[in-house]
Amino acid sequence: MGKTTTCQRKKGSQSLRQRLLLATLSSKPIIIDEIRADETIPGLQLHEISLLRLFETVSDDCRIQINETGTQVKYKPGIIMGGKNLVHNCALTRSIGYYLEPLLVLGLFGKKPLSIRLKGITNDPKDPSVDTIRNTTLNILKRFGVPAEGLDLRIEARGVAPDGGGEVLLTVPNVQALTAVQWLDEGMVKRIRGWTFSARVSSDFEHSMRFTARGIFNNLLPDVHIFSDHKAGPQAGKSPGYGISLVAETTSGCYISADTTVSCGRTDETGELDGEKQERKPAEDTGADIASWLLQEIEKGGVVDSTHQGLLFILCALCQQDVSKVRVGTLSPYGVETLRNIKEFLGVTFGIRPDPLTGTVILTCVGSGLVNLARKLS
Template identity: 40%
Template structure:
């Protein structure tokens, strides 16, 4: 058997665009090359999207020795992972996806890097379909702490509402671990409180107050403590577009 045949036999093949990021992240963590075929092959506009190419560029920046091959039609991607090296650089996110789309998978790679991650993301800071910054900061990072990843910081320097964005988010991961801590969940805890953050950019602060009043009137029927804080952004740090939003999360006893 030739060396080329052996390489092909070790490559794992997937079909379709679903779980695109997670397949690449797991490939990087395991060191196994993958091939993704038939990416939107039946669509009017087949192949990978610009934001997926942008994610591949980011993945190439935080690794050393990775090989990425994209077919002419964009319907096939071959990825041979390199070593996770991290780094200190700025990444301008593709305009159709928020910073959270790119930050979330970086948190899975950063603890196993050769050096710390210090990446400044520029672009949108909010989206209806992808992970928001508050979800990552108050939901995902505390979960990572349970696995031994403790020194993680996510700083929102500028808010950037769609469609024009203009936000800046700084991700810093100093926690490098040889392997994650084992977590045993034996009981499902009860929800004791509902917390949240209501924000606005380039609109009147009264919009945030209306968000607070409306959400509290709905959540008071749960019988839980409700604590929602406001985050009003003005001037240069408020991005290029007006917008507002609300993120809710729970505390458990």
């Protein structure tokens, strides 16, 4: 009876990744019903099943039950173990970035430091690229007291849709607890760094993106450098494609990012060639679009870009029982959904105050005080 009363019940496929993460950190069993129950292809998708298996890989005594139609999941969290030499083959319906976001937080509260090799798609238009996670997300974690030593993401092979073939090595250290932050000063942009890549296509695509993006930024500031990463052979993965990731670093140590990837010959879910991709825009247009996107993110204000709002709120909510105060631009739908999930699983409520002078929003909370007991006992 005790287990039934403490079990959270949710409906639908939205926020599945966040719900599993927060259920694990708060040690609350969860039942999710009606997962795409009314859709043509009901139930869990391949990447969601793969994510559940990843949670099993890094945990001990984690129990997962999926019904025959895949429309219901019962999840009982285990102990986050971490460990070395782990390997996970990610489903090719989402990129590795989809799996890395929850994995980074899980790894912090493991019994042992985490070292895991993820295989699949490294760069995709839908999820943050591995470049963005390496150059932006890891820096956000350091703000909360995560040691730089042992925190690393190494890109060993590129892989784009539809066939992947990419490989990264993630290492995450353990923490006792996260440090609360007062992070309100966005600062001014002092430098822009970028990374282009090409795999199984001509490096001319990279040159076009780099030249156009740099031309836009050089009108605004002098310190702009965009690196090239052309892959060949096994390191180029199994499908052709190219992409660009840009990061603006400010005087106060904020990192604002934007990225995109073009997959040559991506297929849709029915296996037919995606018609939109057949009429692909020139690479220089891709460079111009992503530069404009980064400038829009900077204009919105805030200490992180809209993609990282969810992670920022989760880290604040997990901090020691002290006040955290952060500034973001316009609240994204993903950010709002994250605030709801945090309240339901961790019992942490954020105070939200718009700042009319800057058009930004200031959020304040008292952390849940999550402590890594596994690390304390080891």
